[in-house]
Amino acid sequence: MDMFAETLKQKGLKATKFRKTLLKTFSDCNSSLTTNEVVKNLEDRYNKATIYRAIYSFEKNGIIHQVPDAKGLSRYAICMDNCSRGIHHHLHAHLICNRCNQTYCIQEISVPSLSNTYGLNIENAELTLKGNCRSCRL
Amino acid sequence: MDMFAETLKQKGLKATKFRKTLLKTFSDCNSSLTTNEVVKNLEDRYNKATIYRAIYSFEKNGIIHQVPDAKGLSRYAICMDNCSRGIHHHLHAHLICNRCNQTYCIQEISVPSLSNTYGLNIENAELTLKGNCRSCRL
DNA sequence: TTTTAAACGCAACCAAGTTGCATTTGAAAG
Protein backbone atom coordinates (compact mmCIF):
# COMPACT_ATOMS: atom_id res chain seq x y z
CA MET A 1 0.00 0.00 0.00
CA ASP A 2 2.96 2.30 0.49
CA MET A 3 3.75 2.64 -3.19
CA PHE A 4 0.26 4.08 -3.61
CA ALA A 5 0.96 6.56 -0.82
CA GLU A 6 4.16 7.51 -2.62
CA THR A 7 2.37 8.11 -5.90
CA LEU A 8 -0.26 10.24 -4.21
CA LYS A 9 2.23 12.45 -2.39
CA GLN A 10 4.32 12.79 -5.52
CA LYS A 11 1.24 14.12 -7.30
CA GLY A 12 0.62 16.54 -4.47
CA LEU A 13 -2.28 14.75 -2.82
CA LYS A 14 -2.70 13.80 0.81
CA ALA A 15 -2.42 10.02 1.15
CA THR A 16 -5.56 9.08 3.04
CA LYS A 17 -6.70 5.50 3.55
CA PHE A 18 -9.56 6.07 1.15
CA ARG A 19 -7.37 7.54 -1.58
CA LYS A 20 -4.93 4.65 -1.37
CA THR A 21 -7.86 2.27 -1.78
CA LEU A 22 -9.18 4.28 -4.71
CA LEU A 23 -5.80 4.37 -6.41
CA LYS A 24 -5.42 0.61 -5.93
CA THR A 25 -8.87 0.13 -7.49
CA PHE A 26 -7.83 1.93 -10.66
CA SER A 27 -4.38 0.40 -10.63
CA ASP A 28 -5.79 -3.14 -10.43
CA CYS A 29 -8.16 -2.53 -13.33
CA ASN A 30 -6.83 -3.41 -16.78
CA SER A 31 -9.55 -1.47 -18.58
CA SER A 32 -11.49 1.40 -17.04
CA LEU A 33 -14.18 2.18 -14.47
CA THR A 34 -17.23 4.41 -14.41
CA THR A 35 -17.65 6.59 -11.34
CA ASN A 36 -20.70 4.52 -10.53
CA GLU A 37 -18.80 1.26 -10.66
CA VAL A 38 -16.39 2.72 -8.16
CA VAL A 39 -19.27 3.91 -5.99
CA LYS A 40 -20.81 0.45 -6.08
CA ASN A 41 -17.47 -1.08 -5.05
CA LEU A 42 -16.84 1.27 -2.18
CA GLU A 43 -20.10 2.81 -1.01
CA ASP A 44 -20.39 0.55 2.01
CA ARG A 45 -17.15 2.08 3.24
CA TYR A 46 -17.01 5.54 1.69
CA ASN A 47 -19.40 8.31 0.81
CA LYS A 48 -20.53 9.01 -2.73
CA ALA A 49 -19.62 12.70 -2.60
CA THR A 50 -16.14 11.83 -1.37
CA ILE A 51 -15.67 9.39 -4.23
CA TYR A 52 -16.78 11.94 -6.82
CA ARG A 53 -14.48 14.57 -5.36
CA ALA A 54 -11.49 12.23 -5.24
CA ILE A 55 -11.97 11.10 -8.83
CA TYR A 56 -12.13 14.74 -9.87
CA SER A 57 -8.86 15.47 -8.12
CA PHE A 58 -7.17 12.31 -9.45
CA GLU A 59 -8.07 13.44 -12.93
CA LYS A 60 -6.88 16.99 -12.37
CA ASN A 61 -3.57 15.78 -10.95
CA GLY A 62 -2.65 13.36 -13.72
CA ILE A 63 -3.35 10.07 -11.93
CA ILE A 64 -6.29 8.97 -14.05
CA HIS A 65 -7.68 10.19 -17.37
CA GLN A 66 -11.21 10.27 -18.67
CA VAL A 67 -12.03 7.80 -21.42
CA PRO A 68 -15.15 7.61 -23.60
CA ASP A 69 -18.06 5.49 -22.39
CA ALA A 70 -20.61 3.52 -24.39
CA LYS A 71 -23.52 5.15 -22.57
CA GLY A 72 -22.05 8.58 -21.99
CA LEU A 73 -21.16 8.06 -18.32
CA SER A 74 -18.00 9.37 -16.68
CA ARG A 75 -15.36 6.71 -17.08
CA TYR A 76 -11.67 6.75 -16.13
CA ALA A 77 -8.49 4.74 -16.57
CA ILE A 78 -5.14 4.98 -14.84
CA CYS A 79 -2.48 7.08 -16.58
CA MET A 80 0.31 4.92 -17.97
CA ASP A 81 2.06 7.93 -19.42
CA ASN A 82 3.71 10.25 -16.96
CA CYS A 83 1.03 12.87 -16.56
CA SER A 84 1.09 15.73 -14.11
CA ARG A 85 -1.11 18.45 -12.68
CA GLY A 86 -3.24 19.88 -15.47
CA ILE A 87 -1.18 18.17 -18.14
CA HIS A 88 -2.34 14.92 -19.64
CA HIS A 89 -0.48 13.66 -22.69
CA HIS A 90 -2.21 10.58 -23.96
CA LEU A 91 -1.60 9.85 -27.57
CA HIS A 92 -3.29 6.46 -27.60
CA ALA A 93 -6.70 5.54 -28.98
CA HIS A 94 -9.60 4.18 -26.93
CA LEU A 95 -11.68 1.17 -27.83
CA ILE A 96 -15.28 0.76 -26.75
CA CYS A 97 -16.26 -2.89 -27.01
CA ASN A 98 -19.65 -3.43 -28.63
CA ARG A 99 -20.29 -6.53 -26.59
CA CYS A 100 -19.11 -5.85 -23.05
CA ASN A 101 -19.35 -2.04 -23.24
CA GLN A 102 -15.95 -1.75 -21.62
CA THR A 103 -13.48 0.93 -22.69
CA TYR A 104 -9.83 -0.01 -23.20
CA CYS A 105 -6.73 2.07 -23.79
CA ILE A 106 -5.05 0.93 -27.01
CA GLN A 107 -1.45 2.02 -26.66
CA GLU A 108 -0.60 0.53 -30.07
CA ILE A 109 -2.86 2.93 -31.97
CA SER A 110 -1.94 6.59 -31.69
CA VAL A 111 -4.02 9.59 -32.59
CA PRO A 112 -3.02 11.62 -35.64
CA SER A 113 -1.06 14.80 -34.99
CA LEU A 114 -3.06 17.78 -36.19
CA SER A 115 -1.87 20.66 -34.04
CA ASN A 116 -2.53 23.65 -36.25
CA THR A 117 -4.52 22.18 -39.12
CA TYR A 118 -6.75 24.72 -40.86
CA GLY A 119 -5.87 27.27 -38.21
CA LEU A 120 -8.07 25.49 -35.67
CA ASN A 121 -5.36 25.69 -33.06
CA ILE A 122 -5.88 22.09 -32.01
CA GLU A 123 -4.44 21.33 -28.60
CA ASN A 124 -5.95 17.91 -28.09
CA ALA A 125 -7.21 15.06 -30.23
CA GLU A 126 -9.11 11.92 -29.23
CA LEU A 127 -9.57 8.81 -31.33
CA THR A 128 -12.42 6.57 -30.24
CA LEU A 129 -12.97 3.19 -31.85
CA LYS A 130 -15.92 0.83 -31.61
CA GLY A 131 -15.25 -2.84 -32.11
CA ASN A 132 -14.56 -5.95 -30.10
CA CYS A 133 -12.07 -6.27 -27.30
CA ARG A 134 -9.73 -9.23 -26.96
CA SER A 135 -11.93 -11.08 -24.46
CA CYS A 136 -15.15 -10.65 -26.42
CA ARG A 137 -13.67 -11.47 -29.80
CA LEU A 138 -13.50 -15.22 -29.18
CA MET B 1 -41.82 24.04 -44.79
CA ASP B 2 -42.73 21.43 -47.37
CA MET B 3 -39.18 20.40 -48.10
CA PHE B 4 -38.88 19.44 -44.44
CA ALA B 5 -42.04 17.36 -44.74
CA GLU B 6 -40.52 15.68 -47.78
CA THR B 7 -37.32 14.83 -45.94
CA LEU B 8 -39.24 13.41 -43.01
CA LYS B 9 -41.45 11.19 -45.16
CA GLN B 10 -38.48 10.05 -47.18
CA LYS B 11 -36.86 8.92 -43.95
CA GLY B 12 -39.99 7.07 -42.96
CA LEU B 13 -41.27 9.51 -40.36
CA LYS B 14 -44.69 11.09 -40.07
CA ALA B 15 -44.44 14.79 -40.88
CA THR B 16 -46.08 16.46 -37.91
CA LYS B 17 -45.98 20.20 -37.31
CA PHE B 18 -43.63 19.66 -34.41
CA ARG B 19 -41.23 17.49 -36.38
CA LYS B 20 -41.03 19.98 -39.20
CA THR B 21 -40.18 22.66 -36.66
CA LEU B 22 -37.57 20.42 -35.07
CA LEU B 23 -36.00 19.57 -38.41
CA LYS B 24 -35.88 23.26 -39.32
CA THR B 25 -34.18 23.97 -35.99
CA PHE B 26 -31.36 21.54 -36.76
CA SER B 27 -31.25 22.55 -40.40
CA ASP B 28 -30.85 26.24 -39.55
CA CYS B 29 -28.03 25.51 -37.11
CA ASN B 30 -24.52 25.62 -38.58
CA SER B 31 -22.97 23.84 -35.62
CA SER B 32 -24.88 21.57 -33.26
CA LEU B 33 -27.47 21.60 -30.48
CA THR B 34 -27.78 19.87 -27.13
CA THR B 35 -31.14 18.31 -26.37
CA ASN B 36 -31.55 20.90 -23.68
CA GLU B 37 -30.94 23.80 -26.02
CA VAL B 38 -33.72 22.41 -28.19
CA VAL B 39 -35.97 22.00 -25.15
CA LYS B 40 -35.29 25.61 -24.12
CA ASN B 41 -36.15 26.77 -27.66
CA LEU B 42 -39.38 24.86 -27.92
CA GLU B 43 -40.70 23.99 -24.47
CA ASP B 44 -43.30 26.74 -24.49
CA ARG B 45 -44.86 25.00 -27.47
CA TYR B 46 -43.89 21.34 -27.12
CA ASN B 47 -43.41 18.82 -24.37
CA LYS B 48 -40.01 17.74 -23.15
CA ALA B 49 -40.75 14.02 -23.54
CA THR B 50 -41.90 14.59 -27.10
CA ILE B 51 -38.69 16.42 -27.91
CA TYR B 52 -36.52 13.67 -26.44
CA ARG B 53 -38.43 10.99 -28.34
CA ALA B 54 -38.25 12.89 -31.63
CA ILE B 55 -34.51 13.47 -31.32
CA TYR B 56 -34.06 9.78 -30.63
CA SER B 57 -35.99 8.87 -33.77
CA PHE B 58 -34.23 11.51 -35.90
CA GLU B 59 -30.95 9.97 -34.85
CA LYS B 60 -32.10 6.44 -35.51
CA ASN B 61 -33.39 7.36 -38.95
CA GLY B 62 -30.31 9.14 -40.23
CA ILE B 63 -31.52 12.74 -40.01
CA ILE B 64 -29.18 13.90 -37.26
CA HIS B 65 -26.05 12.36 -35.72
CA GLN B 66 -24.68 12.59 -32.24
CA VAL B 67 -21.56 14.69 -31.81
CA PRO B 68 -19.28 14.96 -28.78
CA ASP B 69 -20.04 17.64 -26.21
CA ALA B 70 -17.68 19.62 -24.01
CA LYS B 71 -19.64 18.75 -20.86
CA GLY B 72 -20.81 15.27 -21.79
CA LEU B 73 -24.36 16.23 -22.74
CA SER B 74 -26.30 14.77 -25.65
CA ARG B 75 -25.58 16.92 -28.66
CA TYR B 76 -26.62 16.50 -32.29
CA ALA B 77 -25.97 17.93 -35.73
CA ILE B 78 -27.80 17.49 -39.00
CA CYS B 79 -26.49 14.78 -41.32
CA MET B 80 -24.85 16.24 -44.40
CA ASP B 81 -23.93 12.82 -45.72
CA ASN B 82 -26.78 10.73 -46.99
CA CYS B 83 -27.52 8.61 -43.93
CA SER B 84 -30.39 6.21 -43.57
CA ARG B 85 -32.17 4.11 -40.97
CA GLY B 86 -29.59 2.55 -38.68
CA ILE B 87 -26.75 3.49 -40.98
CA HIS B 88 -24.71 6.59 -40.31
CA HIS B 89 -21.56 7.06 -42.33
CA HIS B 90 -19.77 10.11 -41.10
CA LEU B 91 -16.10 10.16 -41.83
CA HIS B 92 -15.49 13.70 -40.66
CA ALA B 93 -13.87 14.89 -37.45
CA HIS B 94 -15.61 16.98 -34.79
CA LEU B 95 -14.18 20.07 -33.19
CA ILE B 96 -15.08 21.17 -29.67
CA CYS B 97 -14.22 24.84 -29.25
CA ASN B 98 -12.44 25.61 -25.99
CA ARG B 99 -13.95 29.04 -25.79
CA CYS B 100 -17.60 28.75 -26.83
CA ASN B 101 -17.99 25.04 -26.03
CA GLN B 102 -19.74 24.53 -29.35
CA THR B 103 -19.18 21.37 -31.40
CA TYR B 104 -18.63 21.68 -35.15
CA CYS B 105 -18.46 19.09 -37.91
CA ILE B 106 -15.16 19.45 -39.77
CA GLN B 107 -15.80 17.93 -43.17
CA GLU B 108 -12.21 18.72 -44.24
CA ILE B 109 -10.65 16.39 -41.68
CA SER B 110 -11.51 12.74 -42.03
CA VAL B 111 -11.05 9.96 -39.52
CA PRO B 112 -8.35 7.36 -40.23
CA SER B 113 -9.55 4.06 -41.65
CA LEU B 114 -8.73 1.28 -39.22
CA SER B 115 -11.33 -1.41 -39.93
CA ASN B 116 -9.57 -4.56 -38.81
CA THR B 117 -6.44 -3.24 -37.10
CA TYR B 118 -5.02 -5.65 -34.53
CA GLY B 119 -8.06 -7.88 -34.98
CA LEU B 120 -10.22 -5.42 -33.04
CA ASN B 121 -12.92 -5.63 -35.68
CA ILE B 122 -13.40 -1.87 -35.71
CA GLU B 123 -16.70 -0.84 -37.24
CA ASN B 124 -16.66 2.80 -36.26
CA ALA B 125 -14.08 5.47 -35.48
CA GLU B 126 -14.54 8.97 -34.10
CA LEU B 127 -11.98 11.74 -34.14
CA THR B 128 -12.61 14.54 -31.67
CA LEU B 129 -10.49 17.66 -31.63
CA LYS B 130 -10.28 20.42 -29.07
CA GLY B 131 -9.23 23.82 -30.28
CA ASN B 132 -10.76 27.10 -31.42
CA CYS B 133 -13.55 27.50 -33.90
CA ARG B 134 -13.48 30.10 -36.64
CA SER B 135 -15.61 32.60 -34.72
CA CYS B 136 -13.63 32.34 -31.49
CA ARG B 137 -10.22 32.38 -33.11
CA LEU B 138 -10.23 36.12 -33.81
C1' DT C 1 -64.90 10.70 -44.65
C1' DT C 2 -63.52 7.11 -41.74
C1' DT C 3 -60.06 4.59 -39.33
C1' DT C 4 -56.03 3.54 -36.74
C1' DA C 5 -51.22 3.29 -35.69
C1' DA C 6 -48.12 6.65 -34.60
C1' DA C 7 -47.23 10.82 -32.24
C1' DC C 8 -48.05 13.86 -28.42
C1' DG C 9 -48.88 15.89 -23.56
C1' DC C 10 -48.80 15.30 -18.85
C1' DA C 11 -47.05 13.99 -14.59
C1' DA C 12 -44.45 11.24 -12.01
C1' DC C 13 -40.18 9.13 -11.79
C1' DC C 14 -35.04 7.78 -11.94
C1' DA C 15 -30.04 8.04 -12.03
C1' DA C 16 -25.90 10.70 -12.11
C1' DG C 17 -23.73 14.10 -10.22
C1' DT C 18 -23.29 18.47 -7.01
C1' DT C 19 -23.35 21.50 -2.90
C1' DG C 20 -23.19 23.40 1.87
C1' DC C 21 -21.83 22.55 6.14
C1' DA C 22 -20.32 20.11 10.27
C1' DT C 23 -16.77 16.68 11.64
C1' DT C 24 -12.49 14.17 11.18
C1' DT C 25 -7.69 13.44 9.91
C1' DG C 26 -2.90 13.57 7.69
C1' DA C 27 1.16 15.63 8.17
C1' DA C 28 3.88 19.84 9.12
C1' DA C 29 5.53 22.61 12.92
C1' DG C 30 6.77 22.94 17.49
Place this chain on the structure above:
DNA sequence: CTTTCAAATGCAACTTGGTTGCGTTTAAAA
Protein backbone atom coordinates in the same frame (compact mmCIF):
# COMPACT_ATOMS: atom_id res chain seq x y z
C1' DC D 1 5.46 12.94 20.68
C1' DT D 2 1.95 16.48 20.83
C1' DT D 3 -0.36 20.39 18.83
C1' DT D 4 -2.48 22.67 14.98
C1' DC D 5 -5.04 23.52 10.90
C1' DA D 6 -5.93 23.15 6.08
C1' DA D 7 -7.48 19.54 3.55
C1' DA D 8 -10.38 15.61 3.31
C1' DT D 9 -14.60 13.24 4.55
C1' DG D 10 -19.64 12.20 5.74
C1' DC D 11 -24.25 13.42 5.51
C1' DA D 12 -28.36 15.04 3.53
C1' DA D 13 -30.61 17.70 0.55
C1' DC D 14 -30.72 19.20 -4.04
C1' DT D 15 -30.24 19.85 -9.29
C1' DT D 16 -30.17 18.41 -13.89
C1' DG D 17 -30.72 15.43 -17.77
C1' DG D 18 -33.30 12.06 -19.24
C1' DT D 19 -37.23 8.27 -19.10
C1' DT D 20 -41.79 5.93 -18.61
C1' DG D 21 -46.79 4.84 -18.53
C1' DC D 22 -50.91 6.11 -20.05
C1' DG D 23 -54.75 8.73 -21.89
C1' DT D 24 -55.60 11.93 -25.90
C1' DT D 25 -54.79 13.76 -30.48
C1' DT D 26 -53.50 13.61 -35.33
C1' DA D 27 -51.37 12.40 -39.99
C1' DA D 28 -52.27 9.91 -43.70
C1' DA D 29 -53.90 5.54 -45.83
C1' DA D 30 -58.12 3.24 -47.06
